Amino acid sequence: MRYEMDVLEQSHVCHCRMCQKATGGLFAALVGAKKDQIRWTAAPPEEFWSSNLAKRAFCSACGTPLGFTCDLPDARQYVTIGSLDHPEDAPISHQYGLESKIPFVEFCESIPGERTGARPRQCPTSSRT
Ligand SMILES: [Zn+2]
Secondary structure, three states: OOEEEOOOEEEEEEOOHHHHHHHOOOOEEEEEEEHHHEEEOOOOOEEEEOOOOOEEEEOOOOOOEEEEEOOOOOOEEEEEHHHOOOHHHOOOOEEEOHHHOOOOOOOOOOOOEOOOOOOOOOOOOOOOO
16 A cells, blocks of 8 residues: 655644554554645555544555544545654654553653544454453
């Protein structure tokens, strides 16, 4: 799966439960662009709705989480920073989902953050609550 982005904006980590479950990690690291500033250069990614807000993209060939968007008119497409060819080009500037931050995750303490409050949709095969 390949994509091109014209800009890298709103680089952040999200600690919310949806991002934890969608990435299988302790948080998601994401960077965005307007939808017309990102192009999937081969087939578009597979997608699923992880909540009433977020539609997640992933590579159907290798399973890599590729990011998320929603269907609101001005919504950005966010991609996982780890899927960039040069993740170092997207330094984290904000964090979200602090209500779900895992206590032993000591990372980005100096970066401003906020709670989000969105609720994840349950996956019948992978969720353990
Ligand atoms: Zn999140």
